[in-house]
Amino acid sequence: MAKHSYFLLSFLVLFHGCLGQIDLVTNRGQSPFSTQQQSERRQSPCQLQNLNVLQPKHRFKSEAGYTEFWDQNEQEFQCANVAFLRHTIFRKGLLLPSFNNAPQLIFVQEGQGIHGAIMAGCPDTYQTQVQRSPRGQQEQQQSPRDQHQKLSQFKQGDIIALPAGVPHWIFNNGPSQLVLVSLIDLGNKANQLDNFFRKFFLAGNPPQGLVSGGQRQSQSPRQSRRGEQEEEGQEQRNGNNMFSPFQPRDLADILRIDERLARKIQNPNDNRGAIVFMKEASQLTSPQRAEEEQPREEDERPSRRRGHGCNGLEETYCTMRLRHKTDSSFADIFNPRAGRITTVNSFNLPVLGDLQLSAERGVLYKNALYVPHWNLNAHTIVYITRGQGRVQIVSENGDSVFNEQVRQGQVFVVPQNFVVFKRASEQGLEWVSFKTNDMAKISQIAGRNSFFQSTPVEVLAAAFDISREEAFRLKENRQELTLFSPSQQQW
Numbered sequence: 084m085a086k087h088s089y090f091l092l093s094f095l096v097l098f099h100g101c102l103g104q105i106d107l108v109t110n111r112g113q114s115p116f117s118t119q120q121q122s123e124r125r126q127s128p129c130q131l132q133n134l135n136v137l138q139p140k141h142r143f144k145s146e147a148g149y150t151e152f153w154d155q156n157e158q159e160f161q162c163a164n165v166a167f168l169r170h171t172i173f174r175k176g177l178l179l180p181s182f183n184n185a186p187q188l189i190f191v192q193e194g195q196g197i198h199g200a201i202m203a204g205c206p207d208t209y210q211t212q213v214q215r216s217p218r219g220q221q222e223q224q225q226s227p228r229d230q231h232q233k234l235s236q237f238k239q240g241d242i243i244a245l246p247a248g249v250p251h252w253i254f255n256n257g258p259s260q261l262v263l264v265s266l267i268d269l270g271n272k273a274n275q276l277d278n279f280f281r282k283f284f285l286a287g288n289p290p291q292g293l294v295s296g297g298q299r300q301s302q303s304p305r306q307s308r309r310g311e312q313e314e315e316g317q318e319q320r321n322g323n324n325m326f327s328p329f330q331p332r333d334l335a336d337i338l339r340i341d342e343r344l345a346r347k348i349q350n351p352n353d354n355r356g357a358i359v360f361m362k363e364a365s366q367l368t369s370p371q372r373a374e375e376e377q378p379r380e381e382d383e384r385p386s387r388r389r390g391h392g393c394n395g396l397e398e399t400y401c402t403m404r405l406r407h408k409t410d411s412s413f414a415d416i417f418n419p420r421a422g423r424i425t426t427v428n429s430f431n432l433p434v435l436g437d438l439q440l441s442a443e444r445g446v447l448y449k450n451a452l453y454v455p456h457w458n459l460n461a462h463t464i465v466y467i468t469r470g471q472g473r474v475q476i477v478s479e480n481g482d483s484v485f486n487e488q489v490r491q492g493q494v495f496v497v498p499q500n501f502v503v504f505k506r507a508s509e510q511g512l513e514w515v516s517f518k519t520n521d522m523a524k525i526s527q528i529a530g531r532n533s534f535f536q537s538t539p540v541e542v543l544a545a546a547f548d549i550s551r552e553e554a555f556r557l558k559e560n561r562q563e564l565t566l567f568s569p570s571q572q573q574w
Contacts, residue, residue, distance in 0.1 A: 127270070127278070129162035129498055134476055134485035137494040139169065141297030143290055145356025147176030148260075152297030155269075155280060159496035163462035163519060164270025166280035166296050167494055170253075170358070172196070172261040177361040178253040180285040185274040186438040187245040187267045190515040192468055194261035195238040198406070199231070201250040205401035207231050240409045242427045242442050244434050247273040250285055254361060264466050266517035267296075268440055284324045288353035294323055327351065407432040409444040409515075420568035421451040422507075429521040441523045443516040447472065447507035450569040454561075455504040456527040461520035463497040472512035477502040502528070529557075531564045 137159065139151035153160065153167040160166065166185075172178060172194075180201075207230040237243060238257075245251055255261040269278045280296030292298075326334060327349050334345035407413075407427045414423040425444045429436035441461075447453060447470075455477075465474075467489050476485035478501055485495065489512075497503045505512065527533045535543065535557045543554035561567060 127161050127164050131158060131162060131478065131484060131498060132482075134159060134495060136487055136489060137167075137496075138492075141292060143293050143297075143356065145176075145289075145358035147355075147360045148172040148178075148358035150293060150357060152292075153494060155296060155298060159498075162498055163464060163496050164268070164278060165462070165464055165517075165519070166267040166269055167464060167466075168265050168267070168280075168296070170261075170263045170265070172253065172255040172263070172358055173360075174255055174257065174259065175360055175362075176255045176261070176358050179287045179289070179357050179359065180250050180252040181357075182248050182250045182283050182285070183245070183267060184247060184276050184281040184283075185267050185269045186247050186271050186440060187265055188438075188440050188442055188517050189243040189245065189263050189265045190442065190444075190466070190468075190517075191237055191239050191241045191243070192262040192264055192515075193239055194255060194259055195236070195257040196261050197254045197256055198235045198237055198243060199252050199254075200235075200245065200405055201232055202401055203249075205232060209233050235406050237406055240444070242407050242409055242432070242444075244405050244407075244432060244438055244440070246434070246438060247271070264468075264515065266440075266464055268438070268519060270519065271439055273438075284357065285326075286324055286348070286350070287355065287357060287359065288327075288350050289323050289357040291323060293357050324350065403434050404432060405434060409442075416565050418451075418563055418566045418568065420448070421563065421566035422447040422453075422511075424565065428523065435521040439519070439521050441518045441521050443518065443523075445505075445512075445514050445516065447505065447512040447566065449507060449509055449511055451507050451511075452567040452569065453505035454527045454530050454533070454565055454567055455502050456525045456565075457500050457502045458497065458518065459524040459526055460499065461518040461523040462499050463503075463519075463523075464517045465495050465497065465514050466516075467491050467493050467512070467514050469513040470511040471508040473506045473508075475504045527565060530561045530567065 135157075137153055137157055140154040141152040143150045143152075148171050151169045151171075155161075155166050170178060209231050210228045235243075253261075253263070267280050268274075269280060279298060282294055282296065284294065329349070331342045331345040331349070334340070334348070335342045338345070409425040409427060411417075411423060413425050415426045416424040423446050426441065427435070427443070428441040435441055445453065469491055471488060471490045474485065474487060474489050474495065475483060476495075476497055478484045484501070487495075488508075489495065505514075529535050536559075538558075540551050540554045540558065543549070543557055544551050547554070547557075549557075
């Protein structure tokens with residue numbers, strides 16, 4: 084009996100140890116950006132009787148560009164729990180290092196540049212030679228090497244993904260201005276603060292409106308006391324970067340620098356804004372092979388399944404891609420008479436599985452149609468990048484809550500399950516859509532793989548009180564997928 088008990092106890096200890104090892108292995112590669120319940124997101128009331136075309140409301144000028152914010156208090160943004168902004172960066176302009184309280188998706192509307200994201204705990208794998216003023220051959224040979232994390236070159240049409248809390252910066256190294264439009268997903272589980280956009284600058288002295296996403300925030304007790312503290316001692320500074328409140332003495336000790344340099348990085352009198360000129364950028368480059376790297380066959384492999392949080396050895400945290408192209412060669416749907424659609428989701432950009440976001444770039448040719456459809460599992464925020472067209476959105480009551488002409492630079496929101504229809508003008512219509520799900524799905528009304536085509540004729544005839552012949556026409560008259568060419572025949 085004692086021998087049997089000893090055997091049973093040993094088996095239980097061994098079994099418990101195996102389970103522990105399994106849990107360790109399955110969670111070892113889990114991304115630090117993932118959450119235990121990724122499918123959950125904060126919900127806000129969506130009492131939308133009428134939707135509007137939205138324009139930027141706040142504009143902040145900087146030395147080397149300007150930033151525009153849409154009003155976060157608009158009912159459409161409140162429903163989708165998102166914020167929206169646009170950066171215009173002049174040639175040789177640098178968007179200062181900062182991080183956000185929520186995940187961000189960026190679409191490169193115009194220009195090109197270099198992007199850096201500082202991933203916590205990852206090695207500095209890039210080296211550049213720091214050039215100094217030549218004072219002799221010996222000193223030139225001893226020029227130090229600057230080590231830093233990898234850089235990524237991007238261009239017009241690219242999508243860039245940024246997890247919450249990751250410091251990042253952007254430099255315009257192109258021949259013209261750089262225009263970036265961004266969505267910040269405030270309802271994401273990664274945002275543990277309130278539903279307002281907060282930008283944490285690590286350098287410079289940007290105005291308060293840039294820090295709070297264009298929103299006017301009431302003065303905190305700490306800010307109201309700041310004036311008295313500054314009068315009592317000049318140690319307290321009035322900058323808006325993360326180093327500003329620290330004592331120069333403490334900064335000097337932390338960084339092993341003198342207090343003069345510590346005061347300079349606090350930069351309380353810097354009036355350049357959030358985008359500054361970078362004069363010496365000749366060494367800021369990245370390998371050509373890495374810049375053009377855009378896996379094709381590799382991206383066809385299945386992405387990780389929800390809940391696993393990793394994809395084995397195929398992609399690690401430190402080497403994950405944050406950028407994906409959306410040009411015509413990457414189109415998922417193409418109709419030579421109507422246009423094309425390119426989708427960026429967690430299948431082809433796996434980091435989106437953790438951010439719970441996706442994007443769609445659409446191009447409609449002259450007078451072409453995007454079939455009426457609805458999003459099964461996501462809100463959609465649409466930014467018009469070029470051309471003009473008409474958009475109609477229908478609510479659950481059968482009401483037309485939006486029926487407007489839209490043009491370049493405008494934004495509108497399509498709530499989940501609301502039916503949306505687009506028709507291009509004579510100039511065509513192009514857009515980028517940001518969606519609040521990494522695997523956003525649509526269901527279309529007509530055409531191939533649609534509600535009409537997949538429903539039996541008898542059901543359609545009874546539902547609409549029409550003949551079987553008329554129901555058959557509903558099913559079969561459109562054999563295109565998603566994007567329709569304009570009809571030549573008037574019925």
